[in-house]
Amino acid sequence: MTIKDIAKESGYAVGTVSRVLNNHPDVSEKARQRILAVVAKNGYTQNPNAKNLKQSVNHSILVLVKGARNELFAALVEQLQGLVNKGPYSLLVDYFDEDTDEVLRAAALCAEKKPQGILFLGGNADNFKRSFGRITLPAVLVTSPAEGLDYPNLSSVTTDDFAASVQAVQVLLKQGHQHIAIIGGRPSFSDVSGKRFAGGRAAFAQSGLPAENLVEYGEARFCYEEGYQAMRHVLAEHPEITAAYAIADVVAIGAMRAAQDAGRKVGRDLSIIGFDGLALGEYLTPRLATIGQSVERLAQEATNTLLNAIENDAPARRVTVPFTVINGESVGPAPRR
Template sequence: MTIKDIARESGCAVGTVSRVLNNHPGVSEETRRAVLAVVARYGYRPNANAKHLKQQACEGLALIVKGAQNALFADLLDKLQPLLEARGYTPTVYYINEGSDELACAQRICAERRPYGIFFIGSHPHCFSPALAALELPCLLLTNNAAEAGIENLSSVSVDDRAAAAVMVEHLHQKGHRVIGLIGDRPELSRPSRRRLDGCLDAMGRLGLDFDFEKQYAFADFSMEGGYAAAEYLLAHCPGLTAMFAMSDLMALGAVRALRDHGLQVPQDMAVAGYDGIALGRYTVPRLTTIRQNTDLLAGRAAEIMLAAIEHPSPAVHETVAFELVEGESV
């Protein structure tokens, strides 16, 4: 009898059976009893050499992070890793750059380390294909919604970027702003930027605000440097501008610095709003008005969904968590 036979007899996943045999704490008592009953019935004895090799290779859980400088991702890792460790798993973080292939990275990790599951943080759903299912382990995309990908082992936890961006535009409108400049990555390449731009356009359409993409949308990567350059573009190309909405807090902080260097005060001469709700925005002068992504909730739900998928195999879950408009001093 093999571990796969025990999994079939007990109705559990191979990974769950392995955890029971290794006395891992992250298994329910009901599941543990079911597996041990099969073990006792057939007198199963694990191969000591194979078990040793498996323990050497296993890294617990893999966290693939796309972009090493993203403050939101750093906050998510700070919240997520202790949750996984508390359940007896060892999380290992792998940073990849924006141009890297996360699927190829996951395949390599599985071949070398055989984790129980993989988190993808900051990836775009279009980066995945049905080949991900061939890894035969739970995967979860964090900060982007993967429902449309339709991959059976890929769950996701995210904020509704489109609705959140619309709320910020409505807030700026309520404060009296009618010409609003947007700072974001290229929408055809960045899913968050695409969703946030769509939300802005939704709100502007409802409010009767005109929007000229060439004049009112400035391209930037998710950095302060990018936000600085984008703010200068908007100042040069968008007459009548009174507010800037940046699609990340780091972009917004770069924009604030650019405005100051041009002799403009925030919010007296120009309103600036951000997105993410990173801690840094609470300590700048002025404090940043932003859309806060609840990293405690994002990390908590991601951990729960992943561990449930490992311990009790089930279909993929796609969950949207609440966002919050935080009024600072920059609008």
């Protein structure tokens, strides 16, 4: 199969196909997904050249980052770089939007780059169920659960997002808050988002408070800007809210700014707790309350698991990294009405 064949089958021009294969940003997501699907379906591989030959002997590891503005993933990549560079391997890091099918992207990049293994930072189980069967390399799904994904070459390293989210909402409930919002993430694109919403929802249900007292807003990517917009929307539509669980620290930080701009003092008029334990949260005013997960431990477990599979043909494993509740000034008692 040639680039012209891919263009014909996908319905896009040769130039567009070439830009997708070379990972250029100036391509619509619809075109990229269609072309990558055709590439994966036909097992297309570009003609090897000196660059690709060099990459193949460098024992590269492909890291697919689902969410270009996710600060936790940026910290994870930094840790992974340090760990992997201690050996003969090098990282090939690919960033893309949360809407992208990470498995189709992996299949296309594997055909081109010939890595030894794959680290998926974030993922959606439906994408894996549809397409992961065509990938034969050892792979590790990091921060996302691999429940129901019984592939012999797919491991996972994650935190118990459900249990951690139960505790996050319980922190707010123990402070007397009765009108709570859960904001951030998009459960339809992210299994992590779904687990965190479900955990927060379960904690609220156990409280015995009326179901209508819980507001859910799951239309925000993991970034400051969309956290800001989510909190702004919730406060405009539900001014009775006195506390929010933001399912990622970047969402929480954006939400804190929105609350301040709306005239709500964080920690007094509106309490906010996040998830991830980013270092930045320690230096905010007020200091951010959050669920901490160890980036160092996640990176170490993921690296060890993948290298053991590559070098020793070790079987797939499931690793759960513990979390901690980090108290902060962003959470306080419910204000008196």
